[in-house]
Amino acid sequence: MVLVAGSSVYNGQISPSSKQIEKYPVDQAMVDNIRQEGFDHSELSNTLSYMTDVLGARLTNSNDMHRAQTWATGEMGRIGLANIQIEPFMDYGVSWDNEYFSLHLLEPDYQVMLGYPIAHTPGINGRQKMAVVIADIKTKSDMEKYRGKLRRKAVLSTPPPTIDITRYRKGVQRWTDEELREIAETPTPPRSPRPPRNPDLVTAVERNAFFKKEGVAVILESRSGWLAAVRGFARPGAKIDKWSRKETKIHLPIVAVTPEHYNRMYRILERGLPVKIEIEIRTKVGKVVQKASNVLGEIPGSDLKEELVMLGAHFDTWHASPNASDNTSGVAVMLEAVRILNAVGAKPRRTIRIALWSGEEQGLHGSREYVYKHFGNPDDPEVGIKPGYEKLSAYFNQDYGPGQYRGIYLQGNEGVRQTFTSWMKPFEDLGMTTVSLRGVGSTDHVYFDRVGLPAFQFLQDRVGGTGGHTNLDFYDTLPIEDLKKNAVIMASFVYHAAMTEKQLPRKQK
Template identity: 30%
Template sequence: MKKTFYLPVLGLMLSTSLFAQDQKETVKNIVSEATTNSQLKNLAHELLDVVGPRLVGSPEMKNAHDWAVQKYADWGIPAENEQWGVWRGWDRGITHIDMVSPRSVSLEGMQLAWSPSTSSKGIEAEVVILPEAKDSISFQKTLNSVKGKFVLISMPQPTGRPDDNWEKWATPESFEKMKMEREAQNDAWNARIKTTGYSSRELPKILEKAGAAGIVTSNWSRGFGVNKIFSAYTEKIPMVDIALEDYGLLYRLAEYGDKPVIKVMAQSKDLGEVPTFNTIAQIKGSEKPEEYVILSAHFDSWDGAQGATDNGTGTLVMMEAMRILKKVYPNPKRTILVGHWGSEEQGLNGSRSFVKDHPEIVAGVQAVFNQDNGTGRVATISGNGFLNAYDYVGSWLAAVPDEVASIETNFPGIPGGGGSDYASFVAAGAPAFNLSSLSWDYWNYTWHTNRDTYDKIVWDDVQNNAILTAVLAYMASEDEDKTSRDKIVLPISKRTGEQMTWPEARDSTRRGGLDD
C-alpha cells in the first residue's frame, strides 16, 4: 500500500523539481542572450533610420513589412505579410517652407499626412489670419479675403515654454498670470472658430472652397520644440504644420499688418489604392500548436518623425523577444505568434481585422502581451477585467528576475476600451494584457510628434522590456493549464450611473481614405 501510494507522489515531486530547474535555467538563458547579444540597436537603425516612419499606405510602411519578414526569415522564424484591406496610398516627399517677405528665413514645418502637393515651382502667397466674424453669416462675407492666401487657423501660443519650465523659474504670481492669460486667449480662439459655423476639421475644406492658396496650422505639444503631426483635411491645396516659434512670427507679422509672404514646396504623391498588411510570424508549438501566446505591437506610425517610441520601441521589444525565444526556447509547448499590426493609429484596424478574420486563433489564445506607450520600462499591468488573471499572470511574473522588472499590478482591473491593440482581443474575450511603460514625458515629447526619433530611445529600459516579454511568453507557453476567460461583473459607471458593459468586438476600416 505504501509503495503504491508514495511512488506517484515522489514522481510528481521530482517532476516539479525538474521543471523548476528547467524554468530557472531558461530564464537565465533569456537574460544572458538579451544582455550579451542584444540586437536592439541594429534593429532600430534598420527600421528607424533606413526604413523610416511608417504611415499606413506609404511606401515606407510596405518596406517595413517586407523588412520584418526578411528579418524573421534570417532568424529561422516563418513570417508573412497578411493583407487585411486597402488604403489611400501617399508618399510624403520633401517639404520646404520659407518666408520671403518682409525678410528671408527658412521656417520649420512640414506638410501633413495625405496633404495635396504643390507644383514643382511651389506656391508663393501672403499669409493671413483666419477672418474674425460675429456669426456664421458674417463669416461667409469675409471669405473673399482668403482668396489666394495662406490662412493661419491655429491659436498662436503666448509662450513656447512648457509649464514645468515656468513652474521652476517664474514667481507663483507670474506663472498663474500666464496660465490665466493663456486660458482666456484659448477661450477667445475657440469662440472665433465657433462663430464660423464650422469645426476646426471642417474649416480647411471651407477655406479651400473659398480659394485659399493653402492652410497653415501649429499643433503645439506643450514641450520645447515639439508639434503633433496628424493628417490634412484638404483635397487640392497644401496643408502644412509650422513650429510654434515660426508660426508665432507669421501670426505677429500678419496681425501687425506687415503682410508676410511664404513660399511652400510640398512634393507629395497620391498613390491611389494600395494594399495594407499585418506582419505575422510564429514559432510553432510542439505539444499544443492550436493554443497561442501572442506578442503584439502596432507597426505603423504617424510620420512627423521616425515613429521611434510610437511604436518603434514596442516593435523592437517584440522582435527581440521572438529572436531570443527562437534561440533559447525553440520548441515551445504552445505556438508563440507575433503580430505587427497595420493602421493602429486610425483605429486599431490591423488587430481588429486579425481578430475578425482568425476566430480559430482567438479561440486558442492563452495570452496576448502588447506594448505601445513609449520607451520606458514596463511598470504596470492590468488584469483587464478577467476574473482569474491574478492566478496565472501573477505566477508568470514571479519568474521574472527582480532586477529586470518591478511591476505594479491591478487585478482584476476593468477591460481596456481601445487605446491600443490589446483592446481588440479583450473585446473578443481573449486574455490580453498591456505592458504599460513609464512616461519619459511620452505624451508631450514623442507621442505623434516631430521629435519621435531614434535618440529618444532609452536602451536599458527597452532591453528590460524584451526580457520581460520573453519570460512572460515562455511561462505562458509552459503553463500546464489553459487560462480562464471568466469575466468580472463590471461596476457602475461614475460618469453615467449605469452598469458598465464589456466592450464589443468591432470590424476594422478596410478601405481607409478612399471614396467608395
C-alpha cells in the first residue's frame, strides 16, 4: 500500500496536512490497476451502445423495462457478481407501453409531424382524421369561450413555445477554475421562492378534466421550446398509487409535439384557416397493478462482509428515447466500475453492492422503498431502524448527466472531507479536484441522506442539449471518454470505502 502524501487540495477551505491525509491512505497499486483496466480495456462504450441501441427506453414497469432488467441480471452474471436479484417494491401500477404512434398534417399542406404520447395516457381507436383547434384556457372564465366547441377535436392546449436555437450547440461545458472555486467555497445558493399561485389560473389537471367533459379527442401540447425536441413525459397530476387500469382509462390521450410543428399549426389557426391532422396512438395497458423492482448484485466482502458499500444509478427512463444521458450513462458507469473491480481481482473487506433503481423519474420510488426496507427511517416510528442501518458505510450515485466527475459534494458531511480529498488525489490529473460541502438533491442518494446515511453525488461537468427527458437522448452525443474517467474514479472510491478500518462518519445531527 502506498500512501499519497497530503498536499494543498483545491477546495478553498481546509488544506489537509500530510498527517491528516495519512489516516485515509490510498492504495496506489490498486489505483494503477483500476486505471489500466478502465482506460485500456474499457467495456463502457460497448455497454452504452447495447443499452441505448438494443434495449432502448425503460419506463418503469413497462415491457421494455422488464426485458432490460432481465438483460441487467445477465450482465451482472457475466461480470461475475454474486447475489444477483430483481427485488420488487410497492404496488406501483399497471404496465404501460406505447406500441405505435403517427401524426400527420393533412390540411392545409401535408407534412409528417413529430410527437410522443405522454406516459400513462390512453391510445385512440384506429387511425383518425380530425380538426385541430386552439384552446387557450388560462382561467376558469376562459373555459366558457370553448364550451360546446371542442367535441371530437384535437386541441392545442399550451401557448406556442419560444424556441431556443442555441441549446444544442453547447456540447460539454467544463466548469472553469473560477466556477469550481465558487462551488467549493460557498454554500448551496438558496432557492428562489415560488411566486404565489394565482387562484384564477386553472391547473393542467383542471384544464384536462374540462377537455374530457367537452369530448375532446386528443390533447396536443408543447412546453419546452427545445429545438426539434419533445421534452417532459409525466401526465399532469399523476400519482403512482392511482395507476390502475381504470385511472389510465379516464384520462384523455395527451401528445407532446415538437415546438416547430406545434407552432406551425398554431400560426395557421391564428390566420383563421382550418388545420386537419391524421393521428394514431396505440398503447398497451396492463390488466393488473404490479410491483416495480430494482436490480441488485454484489462483490462479496471478506472479513467485514456483513458491512456494505453501495453504488447505484436509476435504470428507469422516460419512454421517448433510450435516454443515453439520463440515466443510461450512470448505469453503465456503475456496471463498468464493478466490472473493473472484479477484473483487477479486488478483494474488498466490505461487501460492494450495486443497485439499479426504478421509479426514479416518477419520484425516487425505488431507492426510497429500498432504504426504508433495508435500513429504515429513524424519524418514522412505523418504519423504524432496521439491522442494516448500522452496516452501510456509504452510498455513491451518478445522475447529473454524462459529464465527467470534477469533484464530490459532501452533502453537508464535514467528517468525510479529508477522506474524500485523499481518495481524489490520484485523479487530480483527470480534473477531479473539488470538494464542496454543498448538499444536492433530485436523485437516488436523497433518501439515504434523509435517514442519516452517508450518500453522495459527484460534481459533474455539464453536457448541454440532448439530455433531460427528451426524444433526442441517444448514444451519439455521449462523451465516452468522460464516462471512462467516471467509472475509474467510481471503482476507486467504492474500493477504498470497502477497505477502511472504520465506516465513514455520519453527519452530526
